[in-house]
Amino acid sequence: MTLLSLRGIRKSFGAVDVLHGVDLSVAAGEVVGLVGDNGAGKSTLMKTITGIYRADTGSIEFDGKDILALDPGQRRRLGIEMIYQDLSLAKQQDVASNIFLGREPTKKLLGLFPGFVDKSEMDRQASKMIERLGAHLPSINRSVGSFSGGQQQTVAIARALTFNPKLVIMDEPTAALAVREVQSVLDLIRRLKSEGIAVILISHRLNDVLSVTDRIVVLRHGRADADLVTARTNMNEVVSRIVGGGDTAAAAAHEQRG
Amino acid sequence: MASEQPGFWARVQRASVERLHIRLESLVVLLALSTAMALLSPYFLSLSNFLNILLATSTIGVLAIAATFVIGSGGLDLSLGSVMGLAGVAGAFVAVNLGWPSVFAVAACILAGAIAGYINGQLVTRAFVPAFIVTLGMLGLARGLALVISKGRAIYGLPPEAVYIGQGRPFGVPMPVIILVLTAIVAHAVLAYTRFGRHTLALGDSEGAARAAGIRVEHHRRIIYTLSGALAGLAGLLFTARVNAGDPTAGINYELTAITAAIIGGTNLFGGRASILGTMIGALIMGVLQNGLTLLAVQSYYQQMAIGAVLILAVFIDQYQVRKESRV
Numbered sequence: 232m233t234l235l236s237l238r239g240i241r242k243s244f245g246a247v248d249v250l251h252g253v254d255l256s257v258a259a260g261e262v263v264g265l266v267g268d269n270g271a272g273k274s275t276l277m278k279t280i281t282g283i284y285r286a287d288t289g290s291i292e293f294d295g296k297d298i299l300a301l302d303p304g305q306r307r308r309l310g311i312e313m314i315y316q317d318l319s320l321a322k323q324q325d326v327a328s329n330i331f332l333g334r335e336p337t338k339k340l341l342g343l344f345p346g347f348v349d350k351s352e353m354d355r356q357a358s359k360m361i362e363r364l365g366a367h368l369p370s371i372n373r374s375v376g377s378f379s380g381g382q383q384q385t386v387a388i389a390r391a392l393t394f395n396p397k398l399v400i401m402d403e404p405t406a407a408l409a410v411r412e413v414q415s416v417l418d419l420i421r422r423l424k425s426e427g428i429a430v431i432l433i434s435h436r437l438n439d440v441l442s443v444t445d446r447i448v449v450l451r452h453g454r455a456d457a458d459l460v461t462a463r464t465n466m467n468e469v470v471s472r473i474v475g476g477g478d479t480a481a482a483a484a485h486e487q488r489g
Numbered sequence: 490m491a492s493e494q495p496g497f498w499a500r501v502q503r504a505s506v507e508r509l510h511i512r513l514e515s516l517v518v519l520l521a522l523s524t525a526m527a528l529l530s531p532y533f534l535s536l537s538n539f540l541n542i543l544l545a546t547s548t549i550g551v552l553a554i555a556a557t558f559v560i561g562s563g564g565l566d567l568s569l570g571s572v573m574g575l576a577g578v579a580g581a582f583v584a585v586n587l588g589w590p591s592v593f594a595v596a597a598c599i600l601a602g603a604i605a606g607y608i609n610g611q612l613v614t615r616a617f618v619p620a621f622i623v624t625l626g627m628l629g630l631a632r633g634l635a636l637v638i639s640k641g642r643a644i645y646g647l648p649p650e651a652v653y654i655g656q657g658r659p660f661g662v663p664m665p666v667i668i669l670v671l672t673a674i675v676a677h678a679v680l681a682y683t684r685f686g687r688h689t690l691a692l693g694d695s696e697g698a699a700r701a702a703g704i705r706v707e708h709h710r711r712i713i714y715t716l717s718g719a720l721a722g723l724a725g726l727l728f729t730a731r732v733n734a735g736d737p738t739a740g741i742n743y744e745l746t747a748i749t750a751a752i753i754g755g756t757n758l759f760g761g762r763a764s765i766l767g768t769m770i771g772a773l774i775m776g777v778l779q780n781g782l783t784l785l786a787v788q789s790y791y792q793q794m795a796i797g798a799v800l801i802l803a804v805f806i807d808q809y810q811v812r813k814e815s816r817v
Contacts, residue, residue, distance in 0.1 A: 304703075319701040321694035323761040324687075332691055333702030335684050346683050 233292075234259040234429050235280070235398055240289035242275055249275045251453040252289065257398065260427040262420060264440035264461070267450035268473055273433050276450065277400055280431075281313045282306040294397060310397035316406065318387040322376030326368060327357035329375050330390045360389040364419055381412030388419055399423060400431045405439050417443045437469055449473055512755035514806075515770045522774060526781035533784055540663060544731075546776035547665035548573070548724045548740075552747035553754070553772045554676045554765055555720035558713055560748070560756050561680070561763030563693035565620045566717045568609065568627035569724075570743035574736070575635040576602040576725030581644035581735020584651055591650035598726035599719050605631050606718015610711035628744070635737040644735035655730025665727040672723065677765035689713060693760020742793065749800040750775050757811075758804055775799075 235257040242250040249272045257263050267273050278284040280291065282303035291299050298306055320329050328335075331353050338349040358371055366385040368378065375386055384404055391399055401420070405413045413436075420430055420443050434440050440447060441461060449457040449472040457472040501513065526533045552569045559566040579601035584594035605627060612623040657664040680686035692699040692709055700706050724743075729735050754771030756763040775796065782792050 315701075317697065319695070319698040321691040321698045321761065323694045323757065324691055328687060328691070329698075332698065333688070333704050335687060337684060340678070340682070346685070347678075348682055348684055348687055350682075 232259050233257070234261075234294060236290075236292045237280070238290045240276070240279060240286045240291070242272075242279055242284060242287050249453055250279070250286075253450070253453070253455050255448055255455055257429050257431060259397065259429055260424055261446065262424050262430045262432060262444045264444035264447040265431055265433045265450060266435070266437065266440060266447060266469065266473060267456075271450040271473075272453045273450055274402075277313065277402065277431070277433065280306075280400065281311055307394060310395065311400070312391040312394050312396035312398065313400040314384075314387050314391055314402065314404065316402045316404075318383055320375050320383055320387060323374050325374055326361070326371045326386055326389075327353040329386055330357045330360060330393060332390075334393075356393075357389070360392055361385065363392070364389060365422055366415070366419065379412060380408045381415050384408070384412075384416050385419065388423070392423075396428060398429045398431065400433070402433045403435065404432070405434060405436050413439060437466060441466065441469070451475060512767055515753055515755060515767060515774065518753070519770055519774050519777065522777050522781070526777060526784070530781065530784040533781060538780070538784075540661075540666070542773070542776045542780045543666045543669075544663045545780060546772050547663070547669040548728045548731075549743060549746050549750060549775060550669045550769060550772040551672055551720055551724040551727065552740075552743055553750035553768045554672060555717040555724075556744070556747045556751040557754070557756050557763045557765055557768045558676070558680065558689060558720075559620075559717045560751055560758065561693050561760055562689045562710065562713045563696065563760030564613065564710065564713065565624060566606075566609065566714065566721075567621070567624040567744050568605065568631055569717070569721045569747050570740035570745075571628045571631035571635070572602050572605045572718055572721040573725040573728065573740035573743060574738065575605065575631040575638075576722035577729035577739050578635040578639045578644065578725075578735040578737050580651070580726055580729055581647060582638055584648055585644050585646050585735070591648045594647070594651050595654070595726060598729070599722040602722020602725060603715050603719040606721070607711065607715040609718065610714030613714060614707040614710050632737075632741075639735060639737040641737065643737070645733065647730065647733050647735075651730050652733050653730070655727060655733070665731060668723070668727060672720075673765055673769050680763065680765050685712075690761055690763060693757070693763070695761070745800065746775050746796055747772075749796055749803065752800060752807065753803045755807075758807065 233256050237253060237255040240250050240253040253272070253276055265273055265276070275284060279286045282301055282305070286299065290297065293306070293309055293311065296309070298309065301309070321332060324332070327350070336349045336352045337346055339345050340347040354371055361368055361371070364385060368382055368385065375383055378386070404416050408416060417439060420432065423430055432440060432444060444461045447459045447461055447464065447469060448455050449459070449469065451473065459468065459472070532538055552573065555569055556566060576598040580594040580598035583589050583597040584591060609623055609627055612618050613620045654664050659667070680689065688699065688704050688709060691702070692704065692706060696706055725740065728739050750771035751763070751768045752758060752771070753774055754764065754767030754769070756768065778795060778799070779792055782795065
């Protein structure tokens with residue numbers, strides 16, 4: 232079942248054409264890698280999906296609805312969630328505070344004063360979220376900044392899950408992580424997939440993309456230049472589609488080592 | 490993950506930060522300082538001197554609460570002392586020159602402070618002038634306006650109800666102390682346990698994260714600066730009522746002491762971490778320091794130097810610890 236379907240998406244900023252008619256579809260529970268060189272239009276494309284940019288022409292359907300005219304808040308309510316590379320975490324606050332930031336459950340203090348944060352309820356739900364992800368954090372009451380990069384990623388994903396998303400877009404989730412941490416983040420992506428949540432993974436780390444995705448879409452010069460089934464492709468092919476022919480053997484070898 | 494078990498001191502430290510929102514070090518400093526003063530001066534340990542310290546701390550304490558909110562949100566308010574002076578003059582002007590009832594004088598103090606704070610907030614969030622500059626400018630503006638309104642002279646002769654706010658002693662406890670304690674309790678509850686308080690700290694921690702979470706960042710900042718001004722107005726009321734005069738030079742350099750109290754109390758200079766309980770301990774440290782130095786007959790010029798040195802030292806220790814933690 233197709234969850235997200237983009238057709239002929241065009242977007243330009245003044246005289247600069249960034250997207251020249253991109254087609255992209257993502258099925259429910261599918262993990263799609265989005266790769267491409269710097270400036271290929273990955274970020275712009277993602278922002279037209281989340282609604283931060285409005286496509287000039289083309290159509291975007293999500294869950295059978297035309298969402299082209301919807302703003303980011305409305306699209307989020309429909310189930311599109313994005314995790315940015317900087318994770319947007321408040322580093323000195325604890326896990327629950329970050330997961331529920333802006334949507335804290337409240338109670339009345341002494342049954343009189345409204346607006347007091349129900350911290351124990353927050354902690355309980357936060358623990359449940361972390362557990363659901365099969366992840367482990369040293370302590371839920373510690374500031375997020377004291378965690379490793381992968382643990383912070385876990386918090387960001389847990390926060391995204393509280394919105395009950397159908398699609399999670401992740402921007403370079405493994406770029407700044409140690410090797411062992413990369414595996415745990417890839418496991419989190421598999422966990423999302425197993426719960427029927429679709430993931431679009433933007434990454435320069437082709438090894439990660441090849442290991443976790445179902446399909447790989449290569450963006451080149453503002454077009455979806457290739458749509459490869461991960462099980463039937465390899466590093467060489469992906470690299471050659473990204474750089475567009477030429478001497479790709481050396482580049483692929485370089486990637487393989489990296 | 491195999492992390493080594495933290496020691497007893499570290500565990501107590503962490504528990505006090507997580508549960509009570511205070512840094513243990515500041516309590517230790519307060520106790521050590523009090524012990525030292527008690528040993529050095531025979532007059533230090535007495536109920537009347539204790540109340541003296543609290544009374545002297547009340548004005549600074551209210552200003553320090555304002556500083557805690559602003560700094561905790563990642564902002565800065567250098568105009569606290571001047572706005573306090575302006576508010577006191579405004580209240581005295583309404584009561585004495587206009588002859589209006591005390592209740593209007595009280596309202597004038599708070600309102601004058603709130604308006605100054607509101608202007609700070611508007612300029613910071615809409616004109617994109619850094620808070621440092623906006624509130625430094627307001628420091629000059631508010632002080633100048635206080636001198637203009639009062640024609641440079643203190644306005645004497647407040648009505649007795651207004652004076653009671655500063656000099657009354659129900660059950661033997663000075664009114665300003667009661668007002669400080671009540672204000673601190675409310676402020677602590679708001680900062681530590683309400684959505685408003687949590688958003689304030691999140692904002693100071695990472696404006697981007699707060700924005701991404703749907704918090705109306707600019708709106709929130711305007712409320713914080715207005716609140717800060719209103720609290721400075723309250724401090725002006727307490728001071729004016731205590732000395733029974735609207736003094737246009739009241740509160741000079743008080744922002745220095747107030748910000749120092751907030752920082753000693755564990756407020757992160759760059760926002761994101763703050764607690765009113767901690768700030769109150771910081772304010773008491775400043776109060777004990779000033780009181781003790783006075784009892785020891787140290788000239789007030791040296792006291793000013795001591796406060797400045799304590800501020801730099803407190804920030805140094807805080808930054809040293811932050812760097813140490815981030816290295817782990």
